[in-house]
Amino acid sequence: MEFYEMLMESKSYLEEHTSYRPELGMILGSGLGNIGELLEEKQIINYADIPHFPKGNVAGHKGNFLFGKLKGKQVCIMQGRFHYFEGLSMKEITYPIYVMKQLGIKNLIVTNACGCINTNFKVGDLMLIEDFVSLVSVNPLIGANDDRLGPRFPDMSQPFSFSFMDLAKKCAYANNISFREGVYAFFQGPYYETRAEIRAIRTLGADAVGMSTVQETIVANYLGMKVLGIACLTNMATGLRVGNHSHEEVLQIANQSSEKLSTWLLHIIEEL
Numbered sequence: 001m002e003f004y005e006m007l008m009e010s011k012s013y014l015e016e017h018t019s020y021r022p023e024l025g026m027i028l029g030s031g032l033g034n035i036g037e038l039l040e041e042k043q044i045i046n047y048a049d050i051p052h053f054p055k056g057n058v059a060g061h062k063g064n065f066l067f068g069k070l071k072g073k074q075v076c077i078m079q080g081r082f083h084y085f086e087g088l089s090m091k092e093i094t095y096p097i098y099v100m101k102q103l104g105i106k107n108l109i110v111t112n113a114c115g116c117i118n119t120n121f122k123v124g125d126l127m128l129i130e131d132f133v134s135l136v137s138v139n140p141l142i143g144a145n146d147d148r149l150g151p152r153f154p155d156m157s158q159p160f161s162f163s164f165m166d167l168a169k170k171c172a173y174a175n176n177i178s179f180r181e182g183v184y185a186f187f188q189g190p191y192y193e194t195r196a197e198i199r200a201i202r203t204l205g206a207d208a209v210g211m212s213t214v215q216e217t218i219v220a221n222y223l224g225m226k227v228l229g230i231a232c233l234t235n236m237a238t239g240l241r242v243g244n245h246s247h248e249e250v251l252q253i254a255n256q257s258s259e260k261l262s263t264w265l266l267h268i269i270e271e272l
Contacts, residue, residue: 003091003146004146004148004149006051006052007052007098007099007102008102009052010050010052010053010095010099010102011099011102011103013049013050013051014045014050014065015103017045018043018045020067020068020074020076021074021103021104022067022073022074022075022076022103022104022105023074023104023105023106023107024073024074024075024076024105024106024108024109024269024272025075025076025078025100025105025107025108025109025225026075026076026077026078026108026109026110026111026265027077027078027081027108027109027110027111027213028078028079028081028111029081029110029111029112029113029114029212029213029231029232029254030234030250030254031113031234031250031252031253031254031255032111032112032113032232032254032257033062033079033080033258034258034259034261034262035070035077035258035261035262035265035266036064036066036077036079038262039066039067039068039070039077040069040070041069042066042067042068043066043067043068044064044065044066044067045064045065045066045067046063046064046065047063047064047080047096048063050065050099053095053096053099054082054088054093054095062079063079063080064079065077065078065096066079070266070269071266071269071270073269073270073272075269076103076105081093082095082096083189083190083211083212084136084138084188084189084215085188085189085190090139090142090215091140093140093215093216094140094215094216094218094219097216097219097220097223097225098149098219098223101149101220101223101224101225105225106224106225106226107164107225107226107227107272108220108226108227108228109227109228109229109230109265110213110216110217110220110227110228110229110230111229111230111231111232111261112184112210112212112213112231112232113210113231113232113234113250113251113253113254114184114208114210114231114232114233114234115192115193115208115209115210115233115234115236115237115238115245116207116208116233116234116235116236116237116240117185117198117201117202117206117207117209117237117240118180118182118207119240121180121182121207121208121233122233123233123234123235123236124232124233124234124257125178125179125180125232125233126177126178126179126180126230126231126233126257126261127179127180127181127182127184127207127208127230127231127232127233128165128168128179128181128182128229128230129160129182129183129184129208129213129229129230129231130160130165130181130183131159131160131183131184132160132183132185132186132213132217132229133183133184133201133205133206134185134186134214135185135186135187135188136187136214136215139218140215140218140219141218141219141222150222150223150224154218154221155221156218156221158221159217159218159221160227160228160229161226161227161228164228165228167268167271167272168264168268170271171264171267171268171271172264174267175263175264177260177263177267179230179264180207180233182206182207182208182231183205183206183207183208184206184207184208184210184213184214184229184231185201185204185206185208185209185210186209186210186211186212186213186214186215187201187210187211188211189211192245193209193237193238194238195238195239197238198237198238198239198240199239208231208233209237210231213229213231217229228268230261230264230265232253232254232257232258232261234249234250234253234254234257235249235250235253
């Protein structure tokens, strides 16, 4: 079956199982799912029930599409995402983004829990992602292009929309929400980076490093969506901390920062 036909089947299933037609989509990273609990008139659709959807297995990612209302606006939320380190292809990882576009999503907010490289930042900070560096050679757009979806050579001068970032800053300033701004580096994982890798990434100008977000952002831009990215800095990167990394620590810090992130996101949604 062709990729486009798969998308149409996924779209049809979702349209049959929800009456919502949102223009805003959100992807919630590890431990950052609290805003999903604030949805009004919520409808839950498990990824496993959607035709052609990949299957994930990472702790902290619940695996649901949530439809509902926030601040009176219809939204579609991915409660959990897919990762390259799970053994999935780039096309599988980004499949939900293609589906969201077919459902009418125009604006996408991506969040993640990640490691901090910039020593001026601290664990627990929220970072507005202004740009990215991909350290993975496999690109989600490699392969034959379908002009019905997007252009062969998409522009990436604003992977994270300037106007979307301006709105997020305005909301943060107006509500005394502290945040950082920085560059996010995509590392495929699943192991945490070595000291030498962190030194190299830092030299490239990155402020944070993680195992998601970039491939989704690339595809969203290809599809013509406006993207906003917010990272939760859950741990200092290797060589900048004492002790070993653990996923449990990441989830703990993300959970602690989730309320602040949810507050910021609600203000942004209200102003969209």
